[in-house]
Amino acid sequence: MAWEEELFALLDDLEQQAEAAFDAERDADLADRSRAAYREVTLASRLMASVGTEVRFDVAGVGAVVGVLERVGTGWCLVAGPAQDWVVCLPAVAAVHGAASRSVPEVAWSPVARLGVGSALRRLADAGERCVLHLTDGTAYDAVPRRVGADFVEATVGEGRSLLAALAALAAVQSR
Missing domain, CATH: 2.30.30.100 (SH3 type barrels.)
Structure with a gap:
């Protein structure tokens, strides 16, 4: 059972890394969209x-x-x-x-x-x-x-x- 726990821990870690990378990319995208939208404000x-x-x-x-x-x-x-x-x-x-x-x-x-x-x-x-x-x-x-x-x-x-x-x-x- 130890190898299964290690495998699940590794998969959880990979999932958290992917989620963090997605959040960082989304934050940058939102900042770009916000900046682009503000160009339209008069x-x-x-x-x-x-x-x-x-x-x-x-x-x-x-x-x-x-x-x-x-x-x-x-x-x-x-x-x-x-x-x-x-x-x-x-x-x-x-x-x-x-x-x-x-x-x-x-x-x-x-x-x-x-x-x-x-x-x-x-x-x-x-x-x-x-x-x-x-x-x-x-x-x-x-x-x-x-x-x-x-x-x-x-x-x-x-x-x-x-x-x-x-x-x-x-x-x-x-x-x-």
Whole structure:
């Protein structure tokens, strides 16, 4: 019986070695898959998971924008600050502090969240609300948005002068 016990012990040992090798290979495979899947995560999807959280954005031409992240859309987000609200254009964002560690993939977003920054600007134009248009180069215009085109916003500045601001150059819109 001793030789049978030795044989079974040897087979158990081989089985444990095979299991350990399989686990090591599987762990490496899972790490590769995780890394590959994370390539698909966008800034907007990370922000979508952060809605309701206090965050700080470093925005080109503006500086720090701090507040509670209220809404995220395609290419923009709404931040409720202590004194005013901000519509922040995501291409102008250099860094985000305080975002959630998870993400919400775009396929899980509501149809409203898929609207672009033009939709947010149209709401401001419809309300006739005075705001500050901040451009990525640091220029700021005290304005009232009037109409929004495909790639620009038309606003009234000063004493009735018309301004066309390219959406690509828009960093943020600050409520008054």
